[in-house]
Amino acid sequence: MNAKLFVCTTCRAGEPVVEGQPVAGTRLYDTLKAAPTPHGLTVTPVECLSACSNGCAVALSAPGRWSYVYGRLAESDAPDILTGAAAYAASADGLVPWRERPAIFRKQSLARIPPQEP
């Protein structure tokens, strides 16, 4: 089963938009795509995760697992995001033990949603 890491590419993270320059969410997505992708994970761009006041934002989901949304992220968080996403992708139900979650996942959760029934 494949886990998805959705990255909001329209997040401005409170920065003014500068014409011709990528917004913060696009920069985060580019940084995540440039790194090796963990096994069982797909990094997918999304236009707006509706977490605009807490951008940059990413979401993790997979069939049969809890989904999570994290916010207030930056490009410098990319390594930790991928570490946390790898643990999620390796989990059966999306519930990674608390201590194995990176600090940004422990402290910057915006929400989680229970698994969908098949």
Next chain:
Amino acid sequence: MNAKLFVCTTCRAGEPVVEGQPVAGTRLYDTLKAAPTPHGLTVTPVECLSACSNGCAVALSAPGRWSYVYGRLAESDAPDILTGAAAYAASADGLVPWRERPAIFRKQSLARIPPQEP
């Protein structure tokens, strides 16, 4: 297809816990359950939607549709929550036209997550 309205029953919404009295999330859940449930919707209690700093919180999800999480809700929002959830349950993809969403759904979105692939 059945849509789920998940209600966090552990949200305290910034109120102090009073022994023997239900917390704000439980009161919201009880209020929602006491009202007629819209067609195609199931109201389900959840212990923690990880939106603790924005409680009370609810989530909407259904197979093949976008999921949504809303926060900063109260018992008095129950009628609007059910109206918005009914529109969601009647939608094909979870994307209810903006003008048909109740104000609390337009203004108090915490996050949304793209549909899962089958």
